[in-house]
Amino acid sequence: DKITVAGIYTQPIQQKWDACLHKALQKAADAGDIDYVYSEKVSNTDYIRVLREYSEKGVNLVVGEAFGISRDVRKVAKDYPNVAYLMGDTFGPAGSNLSVFDNYIHEPCYLMGMIAGKMTKSNKIGMVGGYPIGEVNRLFHAFMAGAKSVNPAVEFKVSFIGSWYDPPKAKEFAYAQVEAGVDILYAERAGVVDAAREKGILAFGNVNDMNKEENGKDVVVASALWHMESAVNHAISQVKKTAFKAEDYKEWTMMAKGGASLSPYYEFEDKLPADIKAKVAETAEAIKAGTFTVKINDEEPKSTF
């Protein structure tokens, strides 16, 4: 039997974060597991109404974001005990039916940082992000930590474009970093890869596989991938079994449970030095095995040169 799942996104579904949820749910729908409906670009003011409307309509599971509206989401969840909620949130799970997740893909970011640290010739690495929120900050810090671990001499430039959504602007920021001597870019936002391509330098992707999806061939060495499939599928199966509980899905977005991974190197497979590839593989195993932990640091990162 099918259940109905609703996605509620505060950004258009091209925004990578929401795209990741959307794609996972869409995959489940294509597989015939669920009926899937969604609303995108729902402002926070409207979010609660939309949430209540779906809940009222009797969807079985709602997947979405509670960032900034955690309190109200908890109220709604309480009002509809028969609906399961899996929400991106910084707070913990609540009640009987509100599970939370966040994207913890800092681990593959650390791995990418290691490669970047080795590949940079100028010892200068640039990073362009949207806003300095925790979700972004921790990725930047992990990336920097990874790079430092193999090359203590690297320095970083950090920029925030002040929008989730302005690729031309992200591109301009990236250009400015390249002018300042950066020869590797971490592309937290769309637009950065294009700058790297035009300037003939390398880049690392974020959330989705930018080598394949954002015209990153020969530019994007690897991307830190976020997979919501395992988390979403877990939630769906729990709902189907009527065993859905309030849980923290944090682990489901980390490497050990397949929620995050480092993308393949594709054409860079042969261009990367063997020793660093080996070291990355080794660290990845250690992370998965739980013997190595990448530190989570949500502080706003700053340029170091």
Added chain:
Amino acid sequence: MDILQLFLETGFWVAMVRMATPLIFGTLGELICERAGVVNLGIEGIMAAGCMGGWMWVFLGGSLWGGIVFAACIGIAFGMLHSLFAVYLGLSQHVSGLGLTMLGSSLSAFVFRMLLPKATTPPKIVPFAPLDLPVLSHIPFLGEVVFSQTALTLLAFAMVIIVAYILFKTPLGLALRMVGENPMAVEAQGLSVLGLRTAAVCAGSAMMAVGGAFLTLSAFDAYYIGMVNGRGWICIALVVFSSWKPYKALLGCLLFAAFDAVQMRVQQQAGMAIPYQLYLALPYIFSIIALIIMSRKAAYPKALLIPFRKGER
């Protein structure tokens, strides 16, 4: 690195000109409308529609220049709507404009979603390539800053000259300016007030849409919903800043883009204790300051915002 050194870098100047390009189109477009006495607050939406439409044209197999023309056509369509409401019926220019902004932004998102329902990663096209002109592109500095941009940037510069020429040297331009000063004077000389205003609004809107299309066909290669991101509003400010003069408008666009480029470079300096939001705010704050300096005696078109209805006084 200190700020002065920044101005020695060619890259800074290149960035300035590149970032100014969509603003130049938008500002000139708005300037033409306002010279004819019609404020077009639809600019943000028209840019969004041009941004999406031009890209979609190319994505569906059309040529790049075809995309530009298509975007211009979309702009004209919106311009006609604005003319219908604000010129022919003489309704509030503010409401019509804001309504069109709402319509343009949401309709382009809707159409994009209908045509590409599955697109999560926005698909890409091959955008305009930077020019490599025989001699011009190799002039030191200038070659890089101006002549190695894409063709659209050169078009924008050309438009400044063309618009200035038309406005101030041709009979049509005289009529356009006059219709923004006193429509009765135009009517009394046997010209059609409504026709001239419609023409101006359509031409201006077409330029706005092309400015939008620059974002997806030159500055970037994919369409994102919400990508115009307030650039249209900036253009409105720049028109006032320019005292409705094309060359000053160009100057204003370059200046604004320069603030933006400076902001980007200063923000990422190490040891910057100042929050990045302040840098992002700099272009706006400097625009206001520049406006204060410029507009002591700004003479705006006298008939701006005033509808003309034949047989009424």
Added chain:
Amino acid sequence: MRIEPRENQSLGRLILALFLAVAAALSVCSLLILWSGASPVQGWLLMVKGALGSKFAISETLTRATPLIFTGLAAAVAFKAKLWNIGGEGQFYLGACMAILLGTDTGLSAWALIPWLFVAGALAGGLFLLVPTLLKTHMNVDEVVTTLLLNFVVLLFVNWLVFGPWKDPMSMGWPQSAPVVDAAALPVLLAKTRLHLGFVLGVGAAVLVWLFMERTVWGFEIRAVGHNPNASRFAGMPVNAVIVRTALISGGLAAMAGVSELLGVKGYLTTDLSPGFGYTGIVVAMLAALHPLGVVASALFVAMIYIGADSMSRAINISNYIADVTTAVSLLAVLCALFFTKYRIRRG
């Protein structure tokens, strides 16, 4: 073809025109619904249901209308004096900021606190609008542009606040301020809905503004200055003072929208507290022909269309951008309809 003013205006014609306008707008949107493969008739019914079909729907419509009434009034008052305040959005956020500044760490009781927050918010919004206003009156700087640009500046300022000094340590890093104390929360009018006291305050404000504009000496001055500043000056009115007063009122009203939204709906400050209420307020005011009571009606109308269309998009599962499209088209259609109640088109 020519346009002629009508001699008389009848209520029947007004209602008919509004009805036709909405029908026309919906038919345009039907094309979009058809395109997506759904049935337009069903779509319309769902729209009505989504906006008015249940207690919840009605409460949501009224909740959304609440800030629009305030921002609509703000625009109406300013535009009456031909002070083109496009900065409602910025003043909205400043009002919200004041509510946080004074409402998070206080022991005042609700009776004292809520009025105090509204007054303080209004003051902040009003004083803020004073900057572009004084630039206009004393230095001839166009206020459309300054108020517009200051919106961006305020938003970045709020951004800085919630990312920096005001970031709630309890928010786990998410950029939002600490919530106001419980005493500051506006009472909910209908259980299990978001409809709050702000709606009543908004309607009350509309009535007060109406009386103020029509019945008081100050309102008279505002209208006179708006119609003709030169003649007003000649008649001995203190034109600049009148404009300054208008700015205080207009900025204050827009800021009250922010206070009401923050105290009534959200409780704390984020950068997405307003999905453009300041801008929509302009449209609301213009639809109401700047009449304060009309503002209430047009705010309700805009809210209804938006909520209805948004809900419909989910019910028939088409892209929810249709809500904005429908709102925009309805707005333009109603604008035309109002035109045809005042004018007619004659051939020849």
Added chain:
Amino acid sequence: MPMIKPVLSLSNITKTFGRVLANDQVSLDLFPGEIVALLGENGAGKTTLMSILFGHYLADQGEILVRGKALAQGSPRAALSAGVGMVHQHFTLAGNMSVLDNVILGTEPLWGLKTRRRKACKKLEGLMKQFGLKVDPHAQVSALSVGEQQRVEILKVLYRDASILILDEPTAVLTPQEADHLFATLNQLVKGGLSIIFITHKMREVMAASHRCVVLRQGRVVHETPTRDTSPEDLARHMVGQEVEKKARQKLIPGNEVLSLKNISLSGTAGKTGLEHLDLDLRGSEILGIAGVSGNGQSLLADIICGMTLPDKGDILVHGSPMAGPSPGAMVRAGLGRVPDDRTSTGLIADMNLMENMASETYKKMPFSRFGLLNFKAMEKETATRVKHFDVRCPGLNTVVRNLSGGNMQKLILARELSGKPGIILANQPTWGLDVGATAYVHDRLLEAAQNGAGVILISEDLDELFLVADRIQVMSQGHLSPAMDIDDVDREALGLIMAGQGETHAH
């Protein structure tokens, strides 16, 4: 001239605005080489008729033939290309543009690659020389005096080589000399084959310049006669429908000094003459006329007395005590009644109704408001009384003032300014554009005020007017004010010379 075919014939033109029947079956012929004067009270439908001819308005009924061919209606372009040119009553000029721009607009094909400015300028200068209408082609129109602007309007038509000329109150703001000059010009044009219709309220001009008169009343042609067979009194009777009696001043004994300006100076702004060392003394029960060609500083003088502008130097004494901070409000409080020259944009708030305009100076005071609240009942009552007393004709007290005719607007202003029995009155060009009846009415009121003890300053370019009502006269010329002369001691010619800046500044 029965066998000559008319160049222009209007037949059975009917036009309604809402309920107002502006033109009612009007027929009118114009023959080659003829000057027709179109007369009528304010609101009689003259402008409407001419606007229909020129295509601004569409007639409900009727036909227009130009040289036997039907003229497409509702199209100024068609009218222009049929050789019809119109000088509008309300200027159709863009103030921010140069004279040349205003003149050449629309005279070249729109799609031309370049405006032929130099050639146009040459042609324009030729016309100026030929007809003695001097203005700087490159000056901004807003920097010109009203008289000069009027010249530009006329030049616009001449530039287009029109063969049928319509002039709607072309002399309303011209000095007598300028007017005489204009009519000389028109005569010259007529000899060259033009035909002219002109509208005026000044009988002197009708008698001097026209061949035929057509009188409209309430939209109908009520009288048509060759000019030589009629007299001003006769025409006035037909216009108004009854006898118009002109009151002239009586010699009164002047009272105390109520207003004096001492050594007032104000530097001029771009294109406008400043004021230099003005002295002026006004006593009660007298009317002091300020004569002068417009553009010589009268408007600045008026602005200073109204409180709208502060002088750079000098003192203003009201009832003997100096004004501390002159402002419009202070002047109102000091008991000045001020009638500005610009009714629609300074004197009245055109988009507000009669009551509101009546209250616009004293709204804070008792009958109009109490405790900051407007008192509509009292407002209505007070306005109704004043409107009745001053014979303001209007559809209702709630009508916006924009819909009143110029004459009624002026009466409304008088009602507001004179009801408070001010001791000092400034009237700046109070009869511009008013019909004979209304003009007589305004004079009557000013005389009455003087009789009641008020001191009146009357700024006017119309010497007839000044000779009719003023007791003493001063002449304004290039920012200087001549000493006061008793009206009985001066003659027209001498005054004309002083106005032109050539006469002696000192009479006697």
